[in-house]
Amino acid sequence: SFDIPKKLVKETSKKGIIDQFSAINLYIFEDSSIDHKERKKRQQELLDLSIEYKSVFSSAYIFNLMSQTEIQLGNLGSSLDFLLQAKQMWEKVQGDNINSLNGLILCYADIGNVYLKMGFPNKSMKHMETALELLDDNNDDLFVPYFKVHYYLHSLYAELGFMSKSFEMINKCLLRLKNYPFNDVSRSYMYKIPAMASLAELYIND
Numbered sequence: 001s002f003d004i005p006k007k008l009v010k011e012t013s014k015k016g017i018i019d020q021f022s023a024i025n026l027y028i029f030e031d032s033s034i035d036h037k038e039r040k041k042r043q044q045e046l047l048d049l050s051i052e053y054k055s056v057f058s059s060a061y062i063f064n065l066m067s068q069t070e071i072q073l074g075n076l077g078s079s080l081d082f083l084l085q086a087k088q089m090w091e092k093v094q095g096d097n098i099n100s101l102n103g104l105i106l107c108y109a110d111i112g113n114v115y116l117k118m119g120f121p122n123k124s125m126k127h128m129e130t131a132l133e134l135l136d137d138n139n140d141d142l143f144v145p146y147f148k149v150h151y152y153l154h155s156l157y158a159e160l161g162f163m164s165k166s167f168e169m170i171n172k173c174l175l176r177l178k179n180y181p182f183n184d185v186s187r188s189y190m191y192k193i194p195a196m197a198s199l200a201e202l203y204i205n206d
Helices: 006-012 017-030 036-052 056-072 076-093 098-118 121-134 140-160 163-179 185-205
Strands: none
Touching (some): 036 056, 098 140
8 A cells, every 4th residue: 555666666576575575574664754653554564465475484574673663652562462473483484594593583682672671671681691592693694683682781781780791782782883894884873873872871871
């Protein structure tokens, strides 16, 4: 029911259905011209189509990003529900490829983050530790989950009052950013700006 940019259609026209779902899912998530309610509506439409095509990978990926939209809307309970459904799906496709492993680790990290926002640090730590176990620190293909896990851990440790561990986690994010070969340097700002802002906040609180 919504328009997809002609450029995106052209880029994905010869790709498989999973790649098409992934591209549209990311486009919806990053479209700053729509509000979160409209984003949620589009994500649900794409999810229904993905389930109809029986694509477990695509459905899990859409659930992951739908959970982020729910957080923006202030619906932590709905966000957690989506993530738990996503986790079941990621576990089914975990061994398929690096993208599946990315999705599973991000899912565990996001669950931990939602539990932290809900005020359950013990449950948060449990899921963060599981995410850490799945990470390979030397694999550049796991950059996004590496960054997210350590970024969330810095918040968790700060909440628990372990400031030295919080500093350690945010500095790991910044070190990984420094060494990661971004194809487009502007995408590094999506990670660098919040990391630097969080480091500044830690220094103020310290």
